[in-house]
Each structure stands twice: as structure tokens, then as C-alpha cells.
Amino acid sequence: MRLRKVAWINAVGFFIFWLLVLLAGADKPPPVGFLWVVLVVALSAMVVYRRIPTYIQWFRTKKARRLLRVALEGFLAGLVVATPFALLGGGESSTAMQPIACVSWFAILGLMGMLNSLALYVMNAALVKRLGSE
Secondary structure: OOHHHHHHHHHHHHHHHHHHHHHHHOOOOOOOOHHHHHHHHHHHHHHHHHHHHHHHHHHHHOOOOHHHHHHHHHHHHHHHHHHHHHHHOOOOOOOOOOHHHHHHHHHHHHHHHHHHHHHHHHHHHHHHHHHHOO
């Protein structure tokens, strides 16, 4: 299977999965501001598309500390996603984010980024292993 096709399938799956998860938690109908969330998920899916070939290469070449690198990349990606929402507010213009909420926000999104990157790595490693044995 070609790397770009695999990356495309990962990116589309990532986008659909997270869009559905976030829509499930949004008001019905979602407010106009939800478009910012859709934009962030789309940009994140683009990053997934770009990183999947690297993750597959790391698995194939058994790159040293690849799981640690994947986890750190994911954690940093989560922090990048958290930053604009923390700086620009969470949609409530009358209230500022309290420090403990800000720390929690960054920690949760960092951990979610890490879990996402590790899940994508493991799923693609299993795919490569399976296709390699056929």
C-alpha cells in the first residue's frame, strides 16, 4: 500500500472521528464559533497526513526511541492546539480562564495529543507488520 494513500486514510479517519466526537459534545445546533473547532480539526488532520509516512518509516527502520518521539510530538501538538483557545478564550467573552483551568486545559489537550499520536503510530505499525507478513 502506498504511503500517501495510507496517510490520506489516516487523516480522513482522524478528521471524521474527532468531528463526530466534538459534535456530540456541542450544542444542538452547533454555534457559529464551532467553525473554529472544525478548522483546528482540519489543520490537525493535515498534520496527521504529513506525519504518518514518518511514523511508518520509523517503525520499518526501528528508529531508536521512536515511541518517545511520537509521544512527545503528540504532546506538543496538543499544546499547540490548546494555545489559541486559551489565549482567545473559550467562547465566554465575559469571563477569563482561571489559572487552574488553564493548566488543566493544557494538560488535557497535551495528553490527548500524545494518546492520538501513539494510537496512530500503533495502528499503522500493526498495518505495516500485517502487510509485511503477507
